[in-house]
Amino acid sequence: MTAYVHDIGGAPVIIGAGLAGLMTALHLAPQPVVLLSRTPLGTDASSTLAQGGLAASLGEDDSPDLHLADTLAASDGLCNEEIARRVVEAVPHAVENLIRLGAPFDRALDGKLQLGLEAAHSRRRIVHAADATGHELFHALLAVVRRTRSITIMEGITALRLVVTEGNIVGLLAVLHGNVFALPTRRVVLATGGIGGLFCDTTNPLSSFGHGLALAACAGAELADLEFVQFHPTALDTERRPMPLISEAVRGEGAVLTDENGLRFLADTPGAELASRDVVARAIANQLAAGSRVYLDARQCLGQKFATRFPAVEGICKQAGIDPAVEPIPVRPAAHYHMGGVAVDAEGRSSVGGLWACGEVACTGLHGANRLASNSLAEAVATAAWVAASVAGTCAGWQWSRLPAMVPMRPDPSPIRQLVSNALGIVRDGKVLREAIGTLLPIAVGEMAAADPALVALLIAIAALRREESRGSHYRSDFPRRDAAALPSRLTLCTAFENAVALNWQASERSR
Ligand SMILES: Cc1cc2nc3c(=O)[nH]c(=O)nc-3n(C[C@H](O)[C@H](O)[C@H](O)COP(=O)(O)OP(=O)(O)OC[C@H]3O[C@@H](n4cnc5c(N)ncnc54)[C@H](O)[C@@H]3O)c2cc1C
Numbered sequence: 001m002t003a004y005v006h007d008i009g010g011a012p013v014i015i016g017a018g019l020a021g022l023m024t025a026l027h028l029a030p031q032p033v034v035l036l037s038r039t040p041l042g043t044d045a046s047s048t049l050a051q052g053g054l055a056a057s058l059g060e061d062d063s064p065d066l067h068l069a070d071t072l073a074a075s076d077g078l079c080n081e082e083i084a085r086r087v088v089e090a091v092p093h094a095v096e097n098l099i100r101l102g103a104p105f106d107r108a109l110d111g112k113l114q115l116g117l118e119a120a121h122s123r124r125r126i127v128h129a130a131d132a133t134g135h136e137l138f139h140a141l142l143a144v145v146r147r148t149r150s151i152t153i154m155e156g157i158t159a160l161r162l163v164v165t166e167g168n169i170v171g172l173l174a175v176l177h178g179n180v181f182a183l184p185t186r187r188v189v190l191a192t193g194g195i196g197g198l199f200c201d202t203t204n205p206l207s208s209f210g211h212g213l214a215l216a217a218c219a220g221a222e223l224a225d226l227e228f229v230q231f232h233p234t235a236l237d238t239e240r241r242p243m244p245l246i247s248e249a250v251r252g253e254g255a256v257l258t259d260e261n262g263l264r265f266l267a268d269t270p271g272a273e274l275a276s277r278d279v280v281a282r283a284i285a286n287q288l289a290a291g292s293r294v295y296l297d298a299r300q301c302l303g304q305k306f307a308t309r310f311p312a313v314e315g316i317c318k319q320a321g322i323d324p325a326v327e328p329i330p331v332r333p334a335a336h337y338h339m340g341g342v343a344v345d346a347e348g349r350s351s352v353g354g355l356w357a358c359g360e361v362a363c364t365g366l367h368g369a370n371r372l373a374s375n376s377l378a379e380a381v382a383t384a385a386w387v388a389a390s391v392a393g394t395c396a397g398w399q400w401s402r403l404p405a406m407v408p409m410r411p412d413p414s415p416i417r418q419l420v421s422n423a424l425g426i427v428r429d430g431k432v433l434r435e436a437i438g439t440l441l442p443i444a445v446g447e448m449a450a451a452d453p454a455l456v457a458l459l460i461a462i463a464a465l466r467r468e469e470s471r472g473s474h475y476r477s478d479f480p481r482r483d484a485a486a487l488p489s490r491l492t493l494c495t496a497f498e499n500a501v502a503l504n505w506q507a508s509e510r511s512r
Contacts, residue, residue, distance in 0.1 A: 004181040008034050008152070012187035012391050013172060015159045015212065018045035019134070020359025020380040021191035022141045026101070027388030030150045034183065036174065038158045042138055044205040046193050046360065047377075050134025051247055051312070052118055053126040054381065055374040056091040059115050062123040064088040074120050074276075074372035076472035078225065078488050080365025083346060087366050087375075090382040095127055098381060102140040104129050118373040119248050119274060126374050131247065131312045134377070159211070160408055162188060162219040162355065169219070169354030173407055180407050186354045187391050190216060190342060194360040195229070196242070198413050198457055199335035200421045203235055203242050209413040210456040212361035216342045217459060217493040222351040224363040224490050225340035226463035227474045230371055231426050233280040234296055235334035236316060243334045244316040246296055248274075248373070253309065254301030257284065258328065259292040278370060278426075278473050281333040285426040288332060295328035333426060337376060339367040339473065340463070343490060348387035354394070358387045365488065369472020413453035416443065420457045424464060429477045433465040434503055441500045455493075462499045463489050 012028065014021045017037035025035045042048050057067040067088040072079050095113075099105065105127050106114040116126035129136035145151055156176055163171045163182070171184040192212030196204025217223060234251070235243035251257075251273040256264050257280070266272045266283055273280065284294045298306055306325045307314045317324045341363035348356045348364075357363075359380040366379050413420075423436035440461060443454035469483035470476050 006181050010396050013185050014189040016191035017041050018047035022145050023384035024388050025151045027385050029148050032150050034152045036157050037155050040155050044207045046204050048135050048138045051131045052374050053128030053133040054377040055125050056095045071372050074370050075368025078368030083365045087382045091378045094381040101144050103137050162215050164219045190357040190361050191359045192361045194338045196335040198420045200417045201334040203334045203336045209453045213456045214452040219352050222343040224343035226460045227467050228339035228369050230337040230473045231281040231333040232336035233333050234331040237330035237332040238320045255296050255298035258295050296331045297328040347390035356387045409449045411452040412449035415450040416454050437461050437500050459496050462496045
């Protein structure tokens with residue numbers, strides 16, 4: 001294969017320009033760095049969609065210990081406590097840094113930061129900018145990135161493969177307007193975001209199918225906790241994709257969930273509508289599976305006050321022709337956040353030399369089986385500093401060796417979305433997972449545009465099949481109990497293929 005080699009002088013390359021990518025690039029300054037983005041900056045990053053905010057123990061009644069305790073409780077036993085402590089201790093300083101960079105967080109009349117309260121947080125600790133925190137934060141940082149001369153931004157470029165020699169990164173292949181080119185570098189940071197785009201119902205940009213996981217897996221990197229996917233219970237149930245969120249705060253104000261006959265189906269569940277996300281999402285999924293639509297009814301608790309209390313949500317509903325003051329809002333769960341990812345150490349290093357991961361694509365161990373609300377932006381800004389320090393401290397030389405024989409096509413997850421939604425949704429089952437693995441394997445090893453998305457789905461399906469218990473966001477109808485001895489999970493491409501091939505062989509033996 002011939003590809004044009006673009007000399008970047010061995011500078012590190014960050015793949016992805018969401019919050020994690022921008023912050024890593026800024027921390028690296030004044031060292032030169034190349035920042036790749038698949039689309040014009042800000043147009044397909046989950047970071048710009050974040051509504052709630054960023055969790056930081058800044059209140060007078062709060063402390064990193066309390067933030068840690070809430071994080072551990074949410075993680076359902078699988079959090080890496082050492083990493084989590086480091087993150088929660090670093091976030092308050094990271095918030096100061098964001099403010100210095102121009103983040104317009106809301107303040108009270110006395111000038112102090114306003115701190116919001118979210119589900120499962122024992123204190124008010126959510127730093128926010130109205131209900132458009134991600135958008136405001138992203139654009140404040142983007143302005144600084146654009147002024148920082150050491151950062152070379154390359155927009156409209158999709159990274160297609162990492163090139164590895166003897167277990168070390170030597171560069172990457174990327175495509176711009178159909179032309180493949182090579183970037184030689186010994187240092188790559190994956191900051192490619194989440195996987196919601198693999199599902200029909202998602203709050204993520206549809207292009208977010210976990211490309212970074214495919215790149216890392218093909219480079220030989222270890223992946224961790226892939227089976228843990230968080231579903232937000234209340235996305236607006238219309239044709240619009242990605243699905244807009246109807247914030248948890250609406251339930252916090254007393255809105256109730258009903259079936260299509262107006263029956264409040266969570267009334268007898270501990271915590272009712274404010275039970276944990278996985279409990280509420282499962283209850284809604286059961287209603288939908290039984291053929292009922294589900295509604296969030298804020299008429300009694302808010303009525304005409306809805307517009308003043310939730311202007312953004314009201315705007316979203318009105319666009320869909322729904323007036324939440326006088327009619328219930330149709331909702332359904334949507335794939336929202338991936339707790340699993342590229343397994344990284346305390347510096348964000350993967351198991352492949354020269355490859356780091358930061359933000360949602362990474363699995364630091366902070367979230368375990370479930371993410372505490374607003375801990376993802378916190379993780380991205382805290383860990384970006386460590387990743388940058390580690391990248392900066394690693395040998396900058398480079399040498400270009402060889403190009404892979406085959407360059408994959410630009411990926412398209414649409415052909416596998418229905419399959420993924422059926423097999424890897426809120427309620428999983430061994431038989432369905434095995435069938436999905438059998439279907440995904442030939443697509444993943446093929447040359448179609450769905451190959452990389454199918455590879456990511458295959459990896460998640462194998463991790464989900466191997467976890468024979470229900471915990472956090474992972475629910476198996478055939479293993480509904482929690483296994484007290486279960487540990488975090490690890491997977492590589494090799495072990496995943498071995499598992500998938502063995503399963504297919506067993507299935508063909510059974511059908512003889
Ligand atoms: C609707 C919504 C609301 C949310 N609300 C909150 C909240 O209130 N608080 C909170 O903490 N978290 C929230 N989250 C989660 C949080 O926004 C994300 O986890 C976080 O922003 C991820 O940041 P990131 O930089 O890792 O990825 P992203 O912001 O998704 O950026 C990924 C980037 O990688 C690029 N990319 C991907 N693949 C390639 C490739 N192959 N080549 C080149 N570029 C590539 C994309 O184009 C994009 O620029 C929310 C998420 C959603 C979807």
